[in-house]
Amino acid sequence: MKKKNNPIKDFSTEEKIKTAAREVFTQKGYAATRTRDIAEKANINLALLNYYFRSKEKLFEMIMMEKVQKLFGIIAPILNDSQTSLEIKIQRMVDQYLEMLTGQPDLPIFVLSEIRNHPERFASQFNIKKMVLESHLVKQLQEVRPDLSPFHFIFNLLGLILFPFIGRPVLETTGKLNPRVFGVMIEERRQMIPLWIKAMLEVKSQAK
Amino acid sequence: MKKKNNPIKDFSTEEKIKTAAREVFTQKGYAATRTRDIAEKANINLALLNYYFRSKEKLFEMIMMEKVQKLFGIIAPILNDSQTSLEIKIQRMVDQYLEMLTGQPDLPIFVLSEIRNHPERFASQFNIKKMVLESHLVKQLQEVRPDLSPFHFIFNLLGLILFPFIGRPVLETTGKLNPRVFGVMIEERRQMIPLWIKAMLEVKSQAK
């Protein structure tokens, strides 16, 4: 019996593979990832990857599930808290997202592009309708602005929060905008986005 | 001499390959694309792909250049038109982007994720500083709001315009939001985004 449960120094093989897979998949995407890279990074033999997880695809689905959960699961409890005002909900979403994304800025572009490349893998992992469209937040929103589609609100809020992280590689590559400046800007946005959203909510359509 | 310049019925082999490559690359991304797919879709022999373009990578770079130009080149003339007001510039950017994206909704996520995966390929294809940060628009912006970083403005505007296209696959996959509803929404946004941006510009930071 060689198995040792030493949680300090080294982790189980399975966990090592998952950790490495998380890194490589997130960095290069599914298609560009080679299982050999994962094995190497995890310091395990390639064959073990197929022993623990049946295939590259199965392993990926496991990681992807986590990531999707991380990116979208975060908002469910906030959206459906019937005790908080609309303002508070907005502030919480902004705060929680920006804090989480600081630690993993590439999460949005990774998840969104993988979903686009393989919608079938994603399928109905989450019930958007139940989670978002029938949420407490949407109810509150419709009291304030019954004429405004909730989709607009969601796109606006998530766009303001997530887009800088999605566009960042462009600005970083082309020179301007280093990580420090970016960090400062995100800190400013934490304060500004709720104010901006509030201002937008007061704008009425001309046509209507 | 077998070569026929019949521009109506069939196109040159080179053009057929490029057309097919555009489709496949855009749909699946660089890594997941197989040259065999391109050859098949173009109805040409696989060997011809390497005859005309030296490699998969060269072919991709050609396509990518077009796409980047399409996504970012569109804004340069608007940004630097010294004859138009800030309001007009904003409206034009919104109009032109939304019209173009209706025809190719997956362009933003494609370009942004490929840039992220291979920043080196992109390198200094465009001079963001010259094109954006020193643009006429930024000068106008700083007259109105000298305290607001141009980055915020750019992120906000592009986020409101592009994010719905980036997030669309999620909503479409999980059921809600069909293409028709999406189209109607985009039409609404064409009108609303300039108003929203205007409202945001009037919001002052509390701290400052």
Added chain:
DNA sequence: GTCTATACAAAGATAGAC
């Protein structure tokens, strides 16, 4: 210029010894 055939390399997966 275009095709067939094939070389060559890379990557995913498995068999079987330990």
Added chain:
DNA sequence: GTCTATCTTTGTATAGAC
């Protein structure tokens, strides 16, 4: 559980006939 060796498939690129 882990390793070595190897199979199979796939994907890029080239050689050479027409």
